[in-house]
Amino acid sequence: MELTCYLHPSWHPRIRPAGSKREWMDATPESFAYRCLPLAIANAHGWEVGSPCAFRARWNGGQGVDAVEIEVEGDVPESQRPVSLFGSGTITFHIEGLIRTAPGYNLWVGGPPNAAKHGIAPLTGVIETDWSPYTFTMNWRFTAPGEWVRFEEDEPFCFFYPVERGLIDRVEARMRPLSDAPELEEAFMAWSASRDAFQEHVARTQPEAPSDRWQKLYYRGVCPNGEPGAADHQAKLRPPAFQNAPEKGRCPMATQAKAVVAAVSDPNPVAAQRQAWRERTQKRQAALADGLTSIPILPTIPAETFLDLFYAPGVPVLIEGLAANWPAVGQWTPEYLAEKVGHAEITYQGGRNGAADFELAKDRHIRTMPFDAYIDAVTGGETGNDAYITAYNSTANKAALAPLMADLGQVPYLDEAEGMLWIGPQGTFTPLHHDLTNNLLVQVTGAKRLHLIPPSETHLIANTRHVFSDVHDILDEEKLAQYPAARQAVCYEIDILPGDALFIPVGWWHQVRSLSFNTMLTYTNFLWPNDAYKDFPTDQ
Template identity: 45%
Template sequence: MDLICYLHPGWRPLIRPAPALRDWMDRTPESFAYRCLPLNTANAHGWELLNPCAFDACWNGETDTGAVTIRAQADGSVASHATSLFGQGILTFHIPGIFRTPSGWNLWVGGSPNRPKDGIHPLTGIVETDWSPFTFTMNWRFTRPNHWIHFEAGEPICFFFPVQRALFDDVEPVMAPIDAEPDLLNRFQEWSRGRDSFVLQMADQPPPAPADRWQKHYYRGVDMSGKEQVADHRTRLRLKPFDVSAVPDLSESPVATVSSVGSAAPNQAAQQNTPQSQSRLDLRKREWLLDTLERLRTLSPQYQDIERRAALSSDEFLDRYYAANRPVILTGEMSAWPALAKWTPTYLKRAVGNVEAMSALHPDMGFPDKFLTRDGEHPNGTIWIGPAGSLTSLRYNLTNNLIAQVVGRSRLLVLPAAEVGKLYNHQHVFSEIADIEDPTLPLSRFPQLADANFTEVTLMPGEMLFMPVAWWHQVRSIDFSVTVTYTNFRWPNDAGRSFPVP
């Protein structure tokens, strides 16, 4: 669906996809507040409109419009943005945009979730934006008189997201005994027993690692048995920024101007043209180029998901995916492999035991001649075997890889190569972030991660994933898992030879 913000000449709203970060959550011990997935999801469940200029405000407790005093910290331009319009201790922000949603859709408008502000509270409204030709206001009500409130430049003042107007007309709320759903009752009881046992264990023998001090079933979308419950479980929202390309006078993202408040004047910056600053400028230019190319790529819906393709020819694979540096999931290519049925843990233990040589398993495997060559040192690939929960940390490869999922399921988070500037690539091909889903991750250290655009993939037994060179990925085994990774493609695959090293 389209969400459009129409701009009158001179309007420059500062809008961004809402981040999941909160200062108070960062300050909790071990950032434990981020372990609450419903909290994280609510934080990022919409767009934020930011305050354009810093000011202070105070309410004297009376009901007239003059009861609120507003003091700008800079040039006094705050009057066009924030004012006392209604009285009753209400501070009003003018929203510089007319929003339009599809027919039957409203905007929920209020304050950013889980972002309290001492002495003042955001009011909430539902606006019919599918027809209204009017702007709306964002209102905050003071909760204490004679208490000065400060709004920073760039601070969120409004939070909004679309809601379907007629949705509640079809909702039939009922109550029912839980034993009417025996499966739900059994899974709840299993969770309750597991929860009690976990709490006792934490009290008796708390593990040293913070990530092991809480149960992650809801976070991962699985029940107590580890079974995935829904295919579209989300651990992170990825809202798109507003596209400003149709507005010629917005030469840069409006949100970017907020960061310039309080920065050095242009002539001061120009005087500091040192080799180090030039190097940083060159890096920023490259990151701008990558970000621009990635935004262009995502304009087409076909590039926003990783396709599953059956009976793909060599030529189409080369033209559409390999040469285009685009991932794809190949289905049906392994249907005749005996390994799909034979490779149980018992069989593997008997076939290879504890030795590292996996050649005994090669007769159980087929060979995708359409994509690979038998030339090379390891034509049969590299076999990886691991238990459920095994994690391959966030990284990219210096070669194109073909990942064949033989046994079990793997869950991958895949990010385009152009996202490198948001992934803290601190050493060789690895990220400083080992697990981007770790709720104890100190997100205040990695603020750019919130804008990274990744795709979730569940790779099923018998499927192959083409992972292009330089694409980032993190892999977690859902079940006992066996995969085979190939790099011996029929086409050039030697990008690693020119990889820069210190």
């Protein structure tokens, strides 16, 4: 169906696809809240609108419109300011847009799911947006008088998604004994028994890996007997961005970070030259990246569009399903890989766990092993960062892994050269760094989670050695305590799934974690120039 937001010339709404992340969920031990898939799906089940200004508000407990005090920061047009419009301890946001749904569909409008805010709560409405020529407002009601409540600029204050009108009226709701559905009862009893057994196993063995401490049946869309559940089971939701959004409506890049001005002088001349290189190479990137609130996610787009919107200006993008039709995406299980390559000897990066500088001293960590033995080693219960076939091993492994290349397809943005293959277990980690080329990452098996930081944030993340950050891991609290400026860096998180391709522009900082056994290729052989590395300053 089509969802359209019509804009008056003066309107610039900050509408974006909702994301699954919540700060309180990140803060749970081992981020266990994300194991509840319904929470994560609900978080991303629609679109959100960011506040056009930062402000604070307080309610004195009265019922009149004058009972709410609002203090807005900065020079913000009156039409974009929240107001006390209805009284009764509420504040009102005006939505700059006339949203229309397909015939027969309403719009559910409320606050961001699973994002409680102290002292105030969102009010929810359902609007007939398939015919209504009226705009609507988003309202919040104070829950405690006398307390200041703050909204940051770009903080989501509204969340919406379409719902079919009349569906509730057509529902026939009834209660029945479970025994009336023998197959369902059998499946439920099997699940209950397996859950009890699994919890007993966890209590007895105390597995170290977080992923081994939860059963994951529903998350993976699997029935208790191991058979797949619904064919359209969703473990991740990615609403599309509104096309043709006005430039002024794009949310500032530094949504959660304070703006940092003027790079500090660097006594290291090579470091200063490198930063000048980044700024020169990315001079167009900075202006365009100011419009990002998340990494764009798009279906496959023509090469000319990719060049104009992403490659030339240096803007990252996730191209969803670019390689979905490659034979490798469905075939590259560990068993298939081991059988296809067999005993051929390969090189990999080993012994990494005991060395903090494993990325800087790659040659020290080169190991050799028959490929099928390597697959057995990384899928036999061992997870972590200690054995990883990386792009650095590509030249040495070219002949051994050649049988796999026939399973790959073409990419419209590349010439005929081969990609660099990565194969490893869950838990592999590539620390924070930037590359000297534009890269296209194509995920084949499993999933990876990346954190990306724009080149403009380099002065915040302790770059003292070549293309590496001393912060190492932007999620490491000990490192962040050592380098507190890194907390201010604008950082984007995105998962790349089988068939997806992620474009990382030259100079963009990134770190990568494997969420499962995975295979991935890195391509640098674009149709357009990709030689910024030639004038990157080297150590004297």
